[in-house]
Amino acid sequence: MSTEPVMRYTLDITEDISVERRNFTQGIAALAGLTLAPGVFLYCAAEAKPDDQAVSSQQRWGMLVNTNNCQEDCDACVSACNEENGLWSLGRPATDAQWIRKLNVKDRQTGHVTSMPMMCQHCEHPPCVDVCPTGASFRRVDGIVLVNKHTCIGCRYCMMACPYKARSFIHEPLQDQLPHSPRGKGCVESCTLCVHKVDRGDNNTACAEACAKEGHQALLFGDLNDPESEISKRLEQFGGTQIRADLGLNTGVRYQGI
Amino acid sequence: METVRFSTIDARSAQYWVLLGLLAFGALVGYLAAHHMDVEGHHITGMNNQIVWGFPHVVAVFLIVAASGALNVASISSVFGKIDYKPLARLSALLAIALLVGGLIILVLDLGRPDRLIVAMTVYNFKSIFAWNIFLYVGFIFITAVYLWMMMERKMNRFTRSAGFAAFIWRLILTTGTGSIFGFLVARQAYDAAIMAPLFIIMSFSFGLAVFILVLQASYAWTRRQLGDAIMDKLRVLLGIFIAAVFYFVLVYHLTNLYATEHHGVERFILVDGGIYTFLFWVAQIFIGSVVPLALIFVKPLNQSRHMISLAALLVIAGGLAQLYVIIIGGQAYPLVLFPGMEESSSFFDGVVGQYAPSIFEILLGVGGVCVALIIVTVGIAILEFLPESLSDKALRLDPVTS
Numbered sequence: 081m082s083t084e085p086v087m088r089y090t091l092d093i094t095e096d097i098s099v100e101r102r103n104f105t106q107g108i109a110a111l112a113g114l115t116l117a118p119g120v121f122l123y124c125a126a127e128a129k130p131d132d133q134a135v136s137s138q139q140r141w142g143m144l145v146n147t148n149n150c151q152e153d154c155d156a157c158v159s160a161c162n163e164e165n166g167l168w169s170l171g172r173p174a175t176d177a178q179w180i181r182k183l184n185v186k187d188r189q190t191g192h193v194t195s196m197p198m199m200c201q202h203c204e205h206p207p208c209v210d211v212c213p214t215g216a217s218f219r220r221v222d223g224i225v226l227v228n229k230h231t232c233i234g235c236r237y238c239m240m241a242c243p244y245k246a247r248s249f250i251h252e253p254l255q256d257q258l259p260h261s262p263r264g265k266g267c268v269e270s271c272t273l274c275v276h277k278v279d280r281g282d283n284n285t286a287c288a289e290a291c292a293k294e295g296h297q298a299l300l301f302g303d304l305n306d307p308e309s310e311i312s313k314r315l316e317q318f319g320g321t322q323i324r325a326d327l328g329l330n331t332g333v334r335y336q337g338i
Numbered sequence: 339m340e341t342v343r344f345s346t347i348d349a350r351s352a353q354y355w356v357l358l359g360l361l362a363f364g365a366l367v368g369y370l371a372a373h374h375m376d377v378e379g380h381h382i383t384g385m386n387n388q389i390v391w392g393f394p395h396v397v398a399v400f401l402i403v404a405a406s407g408a409l410n411v412a413s414i415s416s417v418f419g420k421i422d423y424k425p426l427a428r429l430s431a432l433l434a435i436a437l438l439v440g441g442l443i444i445l446v447l448d449l450g451r452p453d454r455l456i457v458a459m460t461v462y463n464f465k466s467i468f469a470w471n472i473f474l475y476v477g478f479i480f481i482t483a484v485y486l487w488m489m490m491e492r493k494m495n496r497f498t499r500s501a502g503f504a505a506f507i508w509r510l511i512l513t514t515g516t517g518s519i520f521g522f523l524v525a526r527q528a529y530d531a532a533i534m535a536p537l538f539i540i541m542s543f544s545f546g547l548a549v550f551i552l553v554l555q556a557s558y559a560w561t562r563r564q565l566g567d568a569i570m571d572k573l574r575v576l577l578g579i580f581i582a583a584v585f586y587f588v589l590v591y592h593l594t595n596l597y598a599t600e601h602h603g604v605e606r607f608i609l610v611d612g613g614i615y616t617f618l619f620w621v622a623q624i625f626i627g628s629v630v631p632l633a634l635i636f637v638k639p640l641n642q643s644r645h646m647i648s649l650a651a652l653l654v655i656a657g658g659l660a661q662l663y664v665i666i667i668g669g670q671a672y673p674l675v676l677f678p679g680m681e682e683s684s685s686f687f688d689g690v691v692g693q694y695a696p697s698i699f700e701i702l703l704g705v706g707g708v709c710v711a712l713i714i715v716t717v718g719i720a721i722l723e724f725l726p727e728s729l730s731d732k733a734l735r736l737d738p739v740t741s
Contacts, residue, residue: 158685174386174693178686186681198676198684207524213468214461233458234450236390237468243525245674245686248387249450252379265379266450323676327524338677 140223140332141273142304143288144311144320145196147337149298150291152195155182157299160290161199164274166258177248177263179271180287185338194338197287197299200225200246200271201323202332208238208247208270217268223304223332224273234266243324246270273301273332304332342425342733344490344723347561357560358716361709368706371699372447380450383700388692389670394448396662397704400545401441401711402475402516403538404658406509407546409434409482411573413509416485416502422572422736425726426554431486431505432718433553434546435479440711442475444703467518474512481505490723513539520665527604528669533594537587541658544580548654551577553715555648557725564728567644568736574647578635581654585628588661600678607672607691608664615668618660627657667694 161167161180169176180199186192202225208217209225216232219225227238239247247270250263257263260276274285288299302311314320320334348354375383385392411430415423446452462469485501488494517538523529551573558565592609595601606612608619631650634640641647671692676682682689719725731738 170381172381173685174388174687175381176387178387181684181686181688183676183682183684183688185677186683188679188681198686198688209463210465211468211522212463213466213472214457215463231454231457231461232451233454235458235468236450237466237519239387239390240523240670241525243674244676245688249380249390251381251386266376268450324525 135220135222135279137221138305140304141278142202142223142302142311142332142334143273143285144300144302144314145333145335146298146300147194147196147335149296150195150197151294151296151298152182152184152193154294154296156290156294156296157197157287158182160286161271164277164286165261165272166256166263168254168256170252172251175249175251177250177269179246179248179269196335196338198244198246198323199287199333200242200273201244201329202271202273204330204332206329207241207243207327211237211241213237220275222278224275224278225270226272226275227267227269229262229264229267229269232267234268236268238268242270243327243329343727344428344725345727346721346723347557347719347725349720353560354716354720358713361713361716364709365706365713368703368709369447371702371706372452375448375699375703376452383697384695385700386692386694388687388690389667389694391666391670392694393663393667393696393700394444394703394707395666396659397707398441398444398448399516399666400659400662401437401444401707403513403542403662404545404549405434405437405441405542406478406513406516406539407542407544408437408550409505409509410543410546411550412485412489413502413506416489416499417506422569422734425729425734426550426569427502428486428489428724429554429557429719430550431482431489432724433550433715434509435482435486436711436714436718437546437549438475438478439714440707440709443710444707447703448700467515467522471512471515471519474508474515478505478508478512481508509542510539513542520669525674526669527601527672527675528608528665531591531594533587533591537584537591540580540583540587541661544577544584544654545658547573547577547580548651548658551651552648552655553712555644557715557719558729561725563725564730564733566729566731566734566736568731568738569729569734570644570647574635574641574650577647577650577654578632581628581631581635584661585624585632588623603675604669604672608668612668612671612691615664615671618668619664622660623657623664626653627660631657670694 158180165179167177167179180197183196183198185194185196202223204223206217206219206225209219213235214231214233216228217225217238218228234249236249239249247268249268250265253265254263261272263269274282277285283301285299285301288301291297291299300311300314302309304312304315306312315334318336320336321338322329322331322334383392409430411423412427414420415427446455458472462472464470481501482505485498485505488498488501514535517535520529521531521534555565592605595605608615610616631653634646634650671694673682673689673691676688726733
C-alpha cells in the first residue's frame with residue numbers, strides 16, 4: 081500500500097489555508113498559552129514545600145566544596161551571596177557582614193596555597209546553638225542552622241563560640257533589605273544556606289549557582305541523606321573532609337582537596 | 339561582740355549629697371552613652387566582627403566576679419564561724435548585691451537589642467551557660483537579700499547561718515558559671531579550659547575583698563567612724579593570701595598551656611609578642627596587680643601603714659581589670675585557628691590579630707555601671723543599718739595589732 085495519495089492530500093489542505101485562518105490559529109494559541117500558563121506556574125510551585133508544611137529530617141541539606149576547582153582569584157560565590165541576600169557593604173570591613181568569604185590557606189612547610197569558600201558549616205551539633213541563651217540560634221531538622229531575628233538579643237556569645245568565624249553582628253542600621261532575607265541592627269546573622277531558595281524548591285544556593293556559571297563547579301549543594309543525590313554519590317566515591325573535625329560537630333559542609 | 343551597734347549614716351551632710359550627685363551624674367552619662375550605642379549601632383564602639391566583646395564586658399565581668407567575692411567576708415563569719423568578721427557581714431552582703439546589679443546593667447545595655455531584655459528573661463535554652471547565669475544572678479540577689487534579712491532582723495537571726503551557707507554555695511556556683519562562659523568555648527585557643535571556673539572563683543575572692551576594703555575604708559573615713567587596726571590587719575592578710583592564690587592559678591593555667599605545643603601560639607601571643615596584651619599581662623596584671631600589692635601587704639615596714647592597704651586594694655582592682663582585659667579581649671584578638679599549622683588569610687581578617695581600642699562610649703558605660711553599684715551602697719547605708727557605729731579594736735574586743 082502506497083502512502084503517496086495521503087501526502088498529496090495533506091499538501092492540498094495546506095495550500096488551502098488562508099491568511100485569516102492563520103491569524104485565527106495564532107489567536108487560539110495565544111489564548112491557550114494564557115490559560116495554561118498559570119497552571120504551569122502552579123505546577124512549578126507545587127514542587128516547593130508549602131508554607132504550612134514543616135521541614136523534614138528526611139533531608140539534610142549540605143554542601144560539598146571541591147577546592148581543586150576553586151580559583152584563588154575568583155570570588156563569584158561571595159558576590160552572588162551578597163547580591164542574593166542584600167549584604168551591601170557599608171565601607172567598614174571590620175564591621176561589615178560577610179556570610180561567605182574566600183579563605184586562602186598556605187602550608188608553611190611547602191608554600192602550597194589552597195583557596196576555598198568559608199561559611200557557616202551547618203553543624204549537626206552547632207556550638208552557636210548550644211550557647212545561645214534564648215534559643216534564637218537554632219538548627220532546622222533539615223540541617224540548616226539559622227538565627228531567629230525575633231528572639232536574638234545581640235549578646236554575641238554565638239560569635240565567641242563558632243569555630244569557623246562564620247557569624248556577623250549587625251553594627252549599624254540597615255536599609256534596602258530584601259523581603260526574603262530580613263536583617264536588623266543589633267542581631268547576629270550568618271549563611272542561611274539560601275533557605276528561601278531551598279524552601280522554594282530551587283535545590284541550589286546562590287553561591288553554588290554562581291560557581292557553576294563561572295565554569296568552576298567547585299560548589300555542590302544537595303541532600304546528604306539521599307544516597308542517590310549527586311553530593312552523596314561524590315562523597316561516597318571521593319570522600320570529604322570536615323574542617324575542625326576534631327570538635328566532633330558533624331558539619332554539613334564538606335571539603336575535598338584539603 | 340554582742341555589743342556591736344549598727345546605725346545608718348548621716349545623710350544630711352553636703353559631702354554625702356555631693357558624692358551621691360557625682361555618682362548619679364556618672365550613671366546618667368553611662369546610660370546616655372549606652373543609648374547612643376543603641377541608636378547608632380555598635381560600629382561607633384571599638385568592637386567589630388573579630389572582637390565582639392569589648393571594654394563593657396571587662397568591667398561587667400569584673401563587677402560580677404567581685405560581687406560574689408564581696409560576699410566572702412559575710413561567709414567567713416556565718417559559714418566558717420569566724421565571729422571577728424561578723425560586724426562586717428551586712429556591708430559585705432550589700433556590696434555583693436550592688437556590684438552584681440552594676441555589672442548586669444552594663445551587660446544588658448551592651449546587648450545589640452537591650453529592648454529585648456524581656457525575651458532573655460522569658461525564653462531559655464538550658465544548654466546555654468548564659469541562660470543558667472541569668473538564673474544564677476537573679477537567684478544570688480534574692481538569696482543574698484534573704485541572708486541580709488536574717489542578719490538584720492533580730493527575730494530571724496537564728497536562720498543566719500543557714501541563709502549564709504545557702505548564699506555561699508550559690509556564690510560558688512555563680513562564679514563557676516561566670517568562668518564557664520569562657521571555659522565552655524571549645525573553639526577558642528585561649529579558652530576551652532576547665533581551670534577557668536576555679537580561676538574565676540579565686541579571682542572573685544581577691545577582687546571582691548579589694549573592693550570591700552576600699553568601700554569600708556572610705557565609708558568609715560567619710561563618716562568619721564572608727565576603724566581599728568586589728569580588723570584591717572585581718573583583711574590585709576586575707577587579701578595577701580587571695581592575691582597569691584590567683585597568682586598560683588594563673589601560673590598553672592599558663593604552664594599547662596605551655597606544655598601543649600598546640601597552645602604555643604596563643605601563649606606566645608599573650609606572654610611575648612602580643613603588644614598591649616603582653617604589656618597588660620606582665621606590667622599591669624603580674625607586677626602592679628600581684629607583686630606590688632603582695633609587697634605592700636607582707637613586707638615591713640610597708641605593711642605598717644593603713645594607706646598601703648588601700649593602695650594594695652586599689653592595685654589589685656587595677657590588676658584585676660587588666661587580667662580580665664587580657665582574658666576577654668586578648669583571647670579574642672588571637673586569631674581563630676581553622677587549620678592548625680597553616681597560614682590563613684581572607685577578607686574577613688582570618689589569621690590576623692584582631693584590632694581593638696575601647697571607645698569613649700564603652701568606657702562611659704563601664705564607669706556608669708560602677709557608679710550604679712556605688713549608688714546602691716551609698717543609699718543603702720543611709721537608709722538601713724549596715725555599718726557598725728565603731729569598728730575600733732576596743733568595740734570589737736580584738737587584741738591590738740603587735741608587729
